[in-house]
Amino acid sequence: AITMRELGIAQPMLIGREDVLHRLSAEMDLQLEGIEIMDPTRIDARMDSLTxxxxxxxxxxxxxxxxxxxTLRHDINVLGAMLVRQGFADGMLSGRTAHYPNVLRPVLKVLGHDQQGQHYHVYGLYIMIMEHGAYLLADCTVNVDMSAEELARLxxxxxxxxxxxGIEPRIGMLSFSNFGSAEHAETRKVAEAVRLLHERHADIVVDGEMQADTAVNADILRQYPFSHLKEPANVLIFPTMQAGNIAYKLLKELGGGQAIGPILLGLPQQVHVLQTGASVDDIVNMAAIASARAQ
Known part of the structure; x- marks a missing residue:
């Protein structure tokens, strides 16, 4: 929060008992001046309105x-989500010390539906900073399996x-087949998603189904001159969460990539669940993305 304030990324608000936060900051020789604290134990007009x-x-x-x-006194994720929903905050970051599903569920309980009760479908995206550029990978965290419609929406x-x-997207819809080279229900699902995208969103540069190396290797891509992708993809859509999750972690651990995320897609608000054990840099990067997308 202090780094966000100093860099001018956002006006941070911390949720927690004020006496505890000040004691911890004093022990670490940190100054919380200028940072708003939302103490869930304090009963005031704002807490009453949230309740x-x-x-x-x-x-x-x-x-x-x-x-x-x-619930609002004891569940900081519900409280944070309510602060966003009621307009007291523009975004929310949580989850550094918790398992991803245990944070996502209470957030979706509050923010996962519109005023008519219709549920939003959400997805998880990572930005991978590699030696030769940045790539967006999804879905890496939320949906174990997806239909063609859901892949197209993603x-x-x-x-x-x-x-x-500020990234000009070129989207590769990934599979283990290149444009019908392997007939299977899974490859047909991805091909159907591409058909829907071409039919409904002619302005989006997207193609598939294609193998991962085809999507990112210009020499291989040139073997398919009919492809809508004339340059390697920088947005990679995986057919399942399992594939996406494995891929981003391998790129991070073996490829030396820096992972920024996960960025939660599909909600009208900027609410994101951090990786367990996220570093200060991870949190600040996510705050910068949330702030940029909330504009």
Whole structure:
């Protein structure tokens, strides 16, 4: 939070007991001046309004108002999500000391649906900084399997994310087949996603199904002159979370890449779940991305 403030990335807000945060900062010789603290144990007008809003949203799910108040006092992820939903914050980062699903679930309970109760479909994207450039990889964290429709939607969200970060996206829809070279239900699913994208989003540069080396190697790509990709892809959409998760970790551990993320796609708000054990640099990078995309 101090680094964010000093770099002018965002106006940070810390959620936690104020006395504890000041004691910890003093022990580490850190100054919290200028950083807002949201103390869930403090009862004030803002906390009352958040409690009312959460109760209104959950009252037909077996939640009493006192239950709502207790949840906001004891679950910082629900509290943070409510701060975003009610406009008291523009974004939220959480999860450094927790398992990813244990943070994502309460966030989606609050932010995962619109006012009519329709649920958003969310995905997880990583930016990999490699020696020769940056690549966007998805879905690496949320959906174990995806339909053709969901893959197409993911590609659109990744396209929008790349543009918001100043990257001109070229999307490769990955599989173990190159343009029909291997007939299988899994390859047909990816090919169908590409057909949907070409039909609905002619402005997006995307093609597939293609193997990973075809997507990123210009020499191999030239063997397919009909491809909509005339240059190697910089956005890689994986057919399953398992493939995406394995790929980004191998690039990080064996390829020397720097992983920034995961960036949560599909919500109207900038809410992101950090990697367990995220470093200061990881958190600041995610704050910068959230701030840029919230503009």
């Amino acid at each position: 009312d809003a959460y109760y209104f949203d959950r009252k037909r799910h077996g939640v009493l108002r006192e239950d709502a108040a207790n 590609a659109v969200l990744a396209h929008e994310t790349a543009l918001s970060l």
